[in-house]
Amino acid sequence: MLLRWWRRLTAMRTAIILLFLLALAAVPGSLLPQRSLSRTSVNRYFEENPDLAPVLDRLYLFDVFSSPWFAAVYLLLFISLIGCVVPRAMEHARALRTPPPPAPRNLLRLPDSGRLDSALAPGAALDAVEEELRVRRFRVVRRETAHGPELSAEKGYLKETGNLLFHLSLLALLLGLAGGKLWGYEGSILVTEGQGFCNTFQQYDTYSAGPLVDSADLNSLCVDLDQFRAEYEEDLTAASFTADIRYGEPAGEDRARTIGVNDPLRIDGDRVYVTGHGFSPTFTVTLPDGTAFTDVSAPFLPTDQQTLASEGALKLPDLGAGQEEQLALEGFFAPTGLMQGGLLTSVDPRPLAPQVAIFAYQGYLGLDSGLPQSVYSLDASQIERGRLTEVGAANLSVGESLDLPDGTRVTFTGYKEFAAMQYSHDPGQLWVLGASIALLAGLLGLLLLRRERVFARAEPAAAGGGTVLSIASLTRGGGESRPRFTALTDDLQDALATAASRTATYPEVPSRD
Amino acid sequence: MTDPALAELSDSLFSVSVALYSVALVAFCAQLAFGRRTERARELVGAASSGGVLVEDARPTAPQRTGGTERGNRWGAVAIGVTALGALAHTGVLVTRGMATDRLPWGNMYEFSTAVVLVAVVAYTGLALRTPNLRHIGVFVLGPVVLSLVAIGLGLYTEAAPVVAALRSYWLAIHVTAAILGFGIFMVSGIASVLYLVRSRPGADSGAGFVARLPAAEVLDRLAHRTAVFGFPIWTFAVIAGAVWAEAAWGRFWGWDPKETWSFVAWVVYAAYLHARTTAGWRGRPAAWVNVVGLAVMIFNLTFVNLVSTGLHSYAGVD
Numbered sequence A: 001m002l003l004r005w006w007r008r009l010t011a012m013r014t015a016i017i018l019l020f021l022l023a024l025a026a027v028p029g030s031l032l033p034q035r036s037l038s039r040t041s042v043n044r045y046f047e048e049n050p051d052l053a054p055v056l057d058r059l060y061l062f063d064v065f066s067s068p069w070f071a072a073v074y075l076l077l078f079i080s081l082i083g084c085v086v087p088r089a090m091e092h093a094r095a096l097r098t099p100p101p102p103a104p105r106n107l108l109r110l111p112d113s114g115r116l117d118s119a120l121a122p123g124a125a126l127d128a129v130e131e132e133l134r135v136r137r138f139r140v141v142r143r144e145t146a147h148g149p150e151l152s153a154e155k156g157y158l159k160e161t162g163n164l165l166f167h168l169s170l171l172a173l174l175l176g177l178a179g180g181k182l183w184g185y186e187g188s189i190l191v192t193e194g195q196g197f198c199n200t201f202q203q204y205d206t207y208s209a210g211p212l213v214d215s216a217d218l219n220s221l222c223v224d225l226d227q228f229r230a231e232y233e234e235d236l237t238a239a240s241f242t243a244d245i246r247y248g249e250p251a252g253e254d255r256a257r258t259i260g261v262n263d264p265l266r267i268d269g270d271r272v273y274v275t276g277h278g279f280s281p282t283f284t285v286t287l288p289d290g291t292a293f294t295d296v297s298a299p300f301l302p303t304d305q306q307t308l309a310s311e312g313a314l315k316l317p318d319l320g321a322g323q324e325e326q327l328a329l330e331g332f333f334a335p336t337g338l339m340q341g342g343l344l345t346s347v348d349p350r351p352l353a354p355q356v357a358i359f360a361y362q363g364y365l366g367l368d369s370g371l372p373q374s375v376y377s378l379d380a381s382q383i384e385r386g387r388l389t390e391v392g393a394a395n396l397s398v399g400e401s402l403d404l405p406d407g408t409r410v411t412f413t414g415y416k417e418f419a420a421m422q423y424s425h426d427p428g429q430l431w432v433l434g435a436s437i438a439l440l441a442g443l444l445g446l447l448l449l450r451r452e453r454v455f456a457r458a459e460p461a462a463a464g465g466g467t468v469l470s471i472a473s474l475t476r477g478g479g480e481s482r483p484r485f486t487a488l489t490d491d492l493q494d495a496l497a498t499a500a501s502r503t504a505t506y507p508e509v510p511s512r513d
Numbered sequence B: 001m002t003d004p005a006l007a008e009l010s011d012s013l014f015s016v017s018v019a020l021y022s023v024a025l026v027a028f029c030a031q032l033a034f035g036r037r038t039e040r041a042r043e044l045v046g047a048a049s050s051g052g053v054l055v056e057d058a059r060p061t062a063p064q065r066t067g068g069t070e071r072g073n074r075w076g077a078v079a080i081g082v083t084a085l086g087a088l089a090h091t092g093v094l095v096t097r098g099m100a101t102d103r104l105p106w107g108n109m110y111e112f113s114t115a116v117v118l119v120a121v122v123a124y125t126g127l128a129l130r131t132p133n134l135r136h137i138g139v140f141v142l143g144p145v146v147l148s149l150v151a152i153g154l155g156l157y158t159e160a161a162p163v164v165a166a167l168r169s170y171w172l173a174i175h176v177t178a179a180i181l182g183f184g185i186f187m188v189s190g191i192a193s194v195l196y197l198v199r200s201r202p203g204a205d206s207g208a209g210f211v212a213r214l215p216a217a218e219v220l221d222r223l224a225h226r227t228a229v230f231g232f233p234i235w236t237f238a239v240i241a242g243a244v245w246a247e248a249a250w251g252r253f254w255g256w257d258p259k260e261t262w263s264f265v266a267w268v269v270y271a272a273y274l275h276a277r278t279t280a281g282w283r284g285r286p287a288a289w290v291n292v293v294g295l296a297v298m299i300f301n302l303t304f305v306n307l308v309s310t311g312l313h314s315y316a317g318v319d
């Protein structure tokens, strides 16, 4: 019973069906929003389809690629492939060591077969055939049988080798993918020029890690961002993004490098990327008592990639001893601002004329309330409850100020650029690359080579001297075999004729057997 | 920077190639109308002279049928000639665009699909030159070609312009070129399978319409298989190269982005087609259907995934 199930699971047909199922299982993952790609779009889907979404969620349809049913198909495919490939590999290893099988009794029954006449003696005729086949890289054995001397030849073992390589690589690839998922992690963080981060989960804005990642084992690397540069074509197409960074052990970030789009930092098998960029407007806040906070800033997130119009919030919870009120600025940053109908918009991603449109709030920010809040916006519930109140609003160019009722002065002093950086660790990736290359090589062997057996039997001609050769071939793979067989027999005919004329001219040359 | 004169030349050549292909289409129609039903003998001759590479029906007992008319064949030759001219203009579209923008001319969906269609035309023309019998399916290749080009010109047209930073990499040459070759070849393969499905319907042989004039079912099936065998490793390479590029550009080699997902689905469907062709019970029509599904998935991946869904792979440049 078990054995029967095992056989069924490991049949080639099952493997193909499972591969098909895997493809089918991937389809909802591309049609529905996925948490792994964008949490925001999943949340939006929930808002738009409040009834349907929870049902889909229970079926893991927003996490297709980490769902149990996807894993089940994947695992079954894996087992099926093992059961399918291992016995074949052993059989192939055996076949490599065994000579080609004896010729079938009635050669002329094979679809590609024919007779050749030769003036040579049977042994000499087979010699000529053997030589011709060896030139064509066949493996040849000669046998004496009751029906006369015969020859079996085979070539194209590499086709089966390619086949096995292909399937084994598929296995290796699945293993590598799984390993990467289990032991890999990825962290993202926004880094403003002049600041940096170290590779620990606490520091990242967001991170994801495989179940077997031990947070104590993270590669200890710190990265500082010195400068970020964006270049644009005349039509404002982004031409390049580069970040000058220094990196190294904590407190020893002494190696410098410039990374950019398509060009990450690779170190110890890990990678550091710049995945985006934006601006952090800087402000100087002067309190009524003269205390000044110079050039404080927070990253504003681009809401439009073309013009880098950005939104964000700067929170100042601690304005020094004796200051009860907390201060916050929320608003809009335009690298190149333009007033349109009383509204500030951005018309260029380059910081040619930076402007902000901000609202200032005073009161309680709720940062220590225990509820998580976004760093890019204020906690709306504090505003609703009246604990945080708007105390001023203004559109500012660099150098301009907003005076708040209590005498606090907020000056827009400029901007810094920030880079969105990503740290990635995937121990499976080189393995997967190797497996894909092997897979492609195996595929080429499997598709382009053909496996061919040729049999020949020599019988003395009925009347007079000479030999009648029966020749047949069997081909696996590579479509039509007939013209190849015709070409082969034509060549053999020529070889036989040449050999015959040689023996006729120099009869003293003894035949090989 | 973009050279407007060359960009304009590229656009004019686009119209010229559509016009030439339309003329070729008419000539192929004439061939189909004036030619007689294909005869097996010619098929054999053609195949032998082509070195037996592509289509062969070498069963020595193949029935001889009535001879074709010279007129039909002359139309076929004219059609192939005009198609080749069209392909020349079509190549010019891409060359001038590449020169205008000083980069490889496949940085957006308009350029990519234009190149795919060119590969399909060149692949078909090459095959039809070697195997004259394949000229009888010219209508069914040039028809979709003209339709796709019109759709591309109307729906996907994008001004010649520089590409974004992510695409300024030698991987554009590797990954996208492979994707174009694979896709173009699969297009020929898919058309052959559709024609095979039409031709292999019971009773197709006896009809007097165009169906009986198509090459024999086995010829079409073999054409579909050969081209798919050729395209599959190229497609495999395109996906692998995409993954290598994604590792450098997007921070991971595979993330089930919609384009990645559908490329994988297409890969599996073509793998299934190649298997089905050698699996008892699947040979013939069922296998051909799998090939047609494969082409449908490729087209879906190009159109729907680029235009409707959002992913990292949104370089389509179509608003």
Ligand code: HEM
Pocket (backbone or CB within 6 Å): B106, B107, B108, B109, B112, B166, B167, B175, B176, B179, B239, B241, B242, B243, B244, B245, B246, B247, B249, B250, B253, B254, B259, B260, B261, B263, B264, B298, B301, B302, B303, B306, B313, B314, B315, B316
């Ligand atoms: C695993 C990763 C990838 C896969 C599976 C993949 C797949 C594909 C496919 C199927 C096409 C054919 C065109 C289409 O159907 O739209 C294509 C074209 C293209 N790919 Fe990729 N790709 C990958 C990674 C990348 C990366 C990293 C880039 C660039 C940063 C890129 C840039 C392009 C471009 C520019 C085109 C042609 C233009 C277009 O259709 O938009 N691909 N890719």
